[in-house]
Structure formats: structure tokens, C-alpha cells
Amino acid sequence: MKLATWNVNSIKVRLPQLLEWLAAARPDVVCLQELKTEAAKFPRTELEGAGYACAVNGQKTYNGVAILARTPLTDVTADIPGFADEQRRVIAATVQDVRVVCVYCPNGQAVGSEKYGYKLRWFAALREYLQVELGKHPRLAVAGDFNVAPEDRDVHDPKAWEGQVHVSEPERAAWRALLELGLKDSFRLFAQPEKTFTWWDYRMMAFRRNAGLRIDHILLSADLAERCTAATVDKEPRRLERPSDHAPALVELRAG
């Protein structure tokens, strides 16, 4: 199973690129974030035409997440149960023998801001939710835009970013709290090229300078980590005209 995550930054704008990428990369499962579209306006017909079932948790203008799969999606759950939130950031579904949770974690805006407080509360709720999910589903994958660069090697210029939102110690502690549930950062299961990132600012020619962050991640339960044969980032879509500012991250899982 090839499983991917991609923050598309508007499904409406990126649909042609997404369809091209699905045809080229042939992922079995794709977690999408920042649809910026309500579910009724999600391009379900086009994606079904490309061979993908869709589970959508949409929202107008902001947020919005979806899971695409080449095989049926079952037991679809939207949002974090028990966590009151207007923002549509989570959807989960079962694909074959794998439970998939797609997340668009809050940005946090600035350390100490109201949105930063929301980000930390949201991560605490996510941890509680994933703990329950792991109890029910030993084969669990959590894929999405976490808006946290876990370590300094995930940051193009750690000095410039020191203490800033996405790298601050409370955010990194929230990330480590997810790992402490028994989840593995799939990317770090393998030797990787230095300075591999998944997001580059639209400004300042950041992509050309590789001035990026690794903030899009695929976490795997122990059972799935054992089955993981590759973890990569596909930078090609970021090279296109009018790209998303994020690149897809992918894992390969062999049959269990």
C-alpha cells in the first residue's frame, strides 16, 4: 500500500495538479488538507472518475480535509470526538486493514497568541483521540500537516527559526507526546537526504533556495512501522506553475 499526504492549499485551484499527480504517483490512499471548500463543492465526481473513493470533512474558506482511496473507505469518522471545534481538521477511515487518520493541525500564528493556545489544546485532544484509536486499531497511520518541525534538522535555518511558531519547545513536546503513544515518524525510519522539507514559503524564492520546513508527516503504529519499506517526499508538484506551498509525503507499506 502506497499512502500519501498532501496539503493542497485549495482543492479547487489544485484539482488539475492533483489528478495529474494521482495518475503519475498511483498512491492507494491520499490524505488531503486545506481543501478550503465545503463538502458539497468537493470535486467528488472527478476523483471518482480517477478511481478514488472519497471521504470528505469540508469547510468553506478555511481548513477542510479528505481521504481518497482506490479501495472502499469504511467506518468514516469526522473531527475529534468530544472536542468542540468549529474547524474541520480531522477525518478518519478504514482502508483494507489500515486505520487512517488525516489531520490538519493548527498553524498557531505566533507563540503566545490565542491561536497558539488553541494549537496546544488541539494537540492535547489529538493525543487523547489517538490513544483511543490505537487501542482499537493496532494498524494505525496518522498522516497530515502537523505544522510542527520536530527537530532542528527539519528546519532550513534553525537559528532564524529558534523559538518561533512551528519549532517552539511546547509544540515539539506536543509532537513527542504523540510519539510516546508508540507512533513512529515514518520519515526517520530510513536514512534520508539532509535538508528534506515539505513546505516552502511562497515568498522570497524560498523553494529555489530550499528554505523550507518538514512539517507534513506520516506517523505509523509499531505494526505498520514494521511493514514500512520506504518513506519519501515528492518535491515535483512544488516545481509546477501555481503550486501548493506544500509537497506530498509518502510511505510504502508491504502487505501484512
Added chain:
DNA sequence: ATGGCTACGATCCGTAGA
């Protein structure tokens, strides 16, 4: 020098992203 793009939905600027 803290900006510089991009998307959206309201207008021709503000909010948000990261």
C-alpha cells in the same frame, strides 16, 4: 528591513497561512 506570495471572500482591502 519582519516585507517579500497565494487563496478566499468580501470588495479593490482584510484575514490567514507558516
